[in-house]
Amino acid sequence: METVPLTHILFVSTALFCIGMYGLFTRRNLITMLMAIELILNSVNINFVAFNKYLYPYKLDGIFFVIFIITIAAAEAAVAIAIIINQYRTHQSIDVEDATELKF
Amino acid sequence: MNLSLLIIVPFLTAIAILFSKEAKTTRIISLLGAVVQLALALFLLTAYLQERSAGNTAPMLFEYNYVWFAPLHINYHVGVDGISIAMILLTAFVVLAGILVSWKIDKWNREYFFLLLFLSMGAYGFFISLDLFTLFFFLEVAVIPKFLLIGIWGSGKKEYSAMKLALMLMGGSALVFVGLAGIFFNTNTFDILQIAQLHIPVATQKFFFPFAFIGFGVFTALFPFHTWVPDGHSSAPTAASMFLAGISMKLGGYGCLRVATYLMPDAAHAYSGVIIALATIAIIYGAFATMMQKDLKYINAYSSVSHCGFVLLGIGMLTKTSINGAVLQMVSHGLMTALFFAAIGMIYGRTHTRMVAQLGGLLKVTPFISTVFVIAGLCSLGLPGLSGFVAEMTVFMGSWQNPDNLYRLATILACASIVVTAVYILRATGKTIMGPINQTYLRLNDATWNEKLAAGVLITGIVIIGIAPFLINGLIAGGTETIMKQIGKTIISK
């Protein structure tokens, strides 16, 4: 069976990672930034699945990690959204630039 | 006798002060505490002499050892020898005088006395510790209150001075800690007596000695780390100045001797030239710098730099007599400089100035204070019959026994400082105490009872040492013996 080479998959995940990074650094809206973080996490998930498949096809370690990450991402989203809601309540905005009290 | 009482008494007094409601009770409680301290110190002295005359030749007496933190071999281990007892007596005298002098403090007086007593607790703990960690612990206990005392009750640019003093002393402590850690990791114990039995490799000693010595040296105004002394002293309130110069600077000298020299004798030999050079510079240079000062407190602070140089010179020369002299000088300088600061404080409290040029002829209106000032000055310039002479002469005599020609030169230079000391002391005395009186000061009152008592306590100490040095010399010589044995080992091993 003709398989997709590993590099292709890695290429996709790297692209996803960079898109996520770009989004994280450029976006000012906290929700979008959260989405960008999810993209980064998912690029890592793809890596895990791909390496698991190509290097250790008879093991499930990579898959486990993916499940962990998905779970944590869910928890993290909950926490993050809670923070965002709280920020909206105090600052009347979810723009990250408005929350710069924590400096020198 | 239980040495821990020396820590417990000031601690309990300090706690009791926190519960007192009125300024008056605070004063009385602290005075009582200080009197009990002095009584304890005197009792300790007699108990010690009794033990010794009964033939107890252990290097340390009244030892008590309690495991504090077993995994790191940290013990609460205390014990005293002649040197510690001399320092404890000094502390007790200065604390009593300091508390008497601060009788009229009315700004936050509870906190003030609390800090003074807390500081004295640290000093006692330091002097009785036989465990390096405990020793370091009490060193830190003695540093922190000074920051607050200067920062809150000080005068002039007090925040700057408090910060400078605390940072430099903390820096010193950090160096000390490196030295202590070095010793610990090579011997796996913090116990001073055990370490003395083990032989730390010479290379290790040479590496860690400077840390410990300079660290303690910062406390005792080792050149060029002395600059906290003038600023710190001049901004501090009177009692804090007295504690600082009378007790705090002695922590350093004692540490240099007990920790650096005693535990790392080979390195002490190796570095003795450097120590002597720095000490000689401090003596001469401090004296000349004093000559140019215009503020009485600066004069005394710089003269402390010069006088503490004698302590380091004595330690650096490594002969029995010179180390004896160094300890004598610590005691003598502690009493003398405390007296000097007390007198300056009394003058400042009345005239509101410490500038020599603005004062004059005070002998006419305040004969008691002026006499105290003159006595302190005469002690500082080494008048026989007062303690300064005994101490300085012992240092000179001991230093001369070191036959190296360059060391002799250092001794001669150090001796020359007695001339410069005379110059600055007589200048200060001539301009403040003597001379025509400034008309604005014609209505000053002489010393009150508490001030008289404070001065009396210190003068008693100074005169006793000055007239009967054999009393204290024998006491100290016992302690020096132990240290000399340790130093003697190295000479043989070379």
Added chain:
Amino acid sequence: MSNYSYIALIPLLPLASFILLGLWGRKYFKTSAGIIGTASLLASTLLSLYAAYSYFFVDGKINGAYGKVEVLKYTWLQFSPGLSIDMGFLLDPISIMMIVVVSFVSLMVHLFSIGYMKGEERFATYYSFLGLFTFSMLGLVLSTNIFQIYIFWELVGVSSYLLIGFYYDRPSAVAAAKKAFIVTRFADFGFLIGILILGFYGGTLDFGTLLQRLTSIQSSEFISITRASFLGVSMLTWGLLLVFMGGAGKSALFPLHIWLPDAMEGPTPVSALIHAATMVVAGVYLVARLFPLFAMDDAALQVVAYAGILSALLAAIIACTQTDIKRVLAYSTMSQIGFMMFALGVSGYGESKGLGYTASMFHLFTHAFFKSLLFLCAGSIIHLVHSNDMKNMGGLRKLMPVTHFGFLIACLAISGIPPFAGFFSKEGILMATYESNKFIFFIALFTSALTAFYMFRLYFSIFWNKEASTEKTHHGEGSLSMKVPLIILTACSILAGFVPFSKLITTDGIPLEEHMNLLFSIAPVGLALLAILLAANLYKKANTRPQKLSQSLGTLYIAAKRKFYIDEVYLFITQKVVFNLIGRPAAWIDRNIIDGSVNLLATVTGKTSQGIKGLQSGSVQNYALYFFSGIAALAVIFIYLWK
């Protein structure tokens, strides 16, 4: 052998007076202080006389020589085995002679001061200081140990400081006191080093042992101290010279004499006691005490001799030009001490070679009486005239007959006119000098004539010259307590010369046969008489001759009047060199460089944190950026750069 324990009381009684009057004098003894002080001194004097009597005449000689007795010795401070300060009392001929002189002169001064200082606000303090001084001076002469002598040496210095600065509200008195203390302190610095050297090589600080060890040529100590040298001079010479430096400072020898004339700012009786009869001869006493050791070292003796003659000559020249009577007396003191010093310098050790030593001690003895008499007379005069300047005096002989008589006798004595005290001692000195060093002898002869000249210049200017103005008469000559000491001292100045000194005090304790040579005396006495005639011619009646003389001498006169500019030189060295070149830079370096570097450290720390605090922007995205770049950098390091 008698029991000499009572010797301790001789210094301790004045000490008791010091403590009593110092602590409670102002309150309880405001008026009775004088009586208390005088009584304690009277007891001391009687005890000293008794001690002298029992030492010389009851115990007498042992094996033909006067020995040394040490009493009540105990270890005061042990430095190391062998080296310790032992306090004790040493009795030998010179210390016995000194305690008699010191306590006696002190008694006279105490007595005189009752009248002189009457009504002074700090009357009790004055007496307590006098007590302290007397205690220290007696302790000094009785010392058994070279360090003990140093201790009392310093105490003497400080009591001199307190007494010179007694009128503390006068800036000039304060300055003079300070100067006296600092100059002698500088000399003591040398003394201290000398003690360290002698103590180290001798292995002891005790006089007896030290002299014994260092004067026997075979002893290991002597060999080591003469072998060791520094700058080509043996350690023995160094040690002795440095000890002599201390003596020179206290005894106001050139060039350390500058404090003595200024010290006259103190009350006049104090000058009589300290700066004429007792403290200033401490240096002579010190050299005499260590004389056996000095005799071992020719170089050191030469220095002593030349320092002595130089001071004698210089001071005599300056004395001729001064107009302040106390200053004239001060320079005359300096000159006479020069005599004593060079007499020691030309002396040798043992038998007739020690003639100079005996003469020097003799001169010390006689000088104490006539010089304190001169000063006390000056005190009386100042008490009457209220001025120190001899221009304001003249014709006082009728107003104060007792003082006049005393002053005349003292002047005759100091000029060496027979049969007054000074004649005998001065002849002794000149004869000893003649036998060993002709050069010094001729200078000494000249100086001795000069002495007669300036003393009679003083005498004629005060008591003759112009007529006294009548307004001063109401004062009179002072109370009985002021006259009695003058009379007693006058008697002593007449009689002291007849003490058979060479039978009592010699270098080795063995009495010498006296050999007065009358022919020898013709030259010095003749010269002195000529000088007196010259002084009478110039100063007995007010005239312009002195002025003409001084003008014709020109620069020499001005230089002498300005004391050869020595003060200016010192002032230059201390003010310009020490203060400006050492003190000021030291203070500046401390504030700016050393403290500056501490502050710089703090500033740099502050600035750095100021600079990097911008990183802490508070913007989450920035933090994320740093975080990822950090990760990326670490990744690069670990993957590509790590080994």
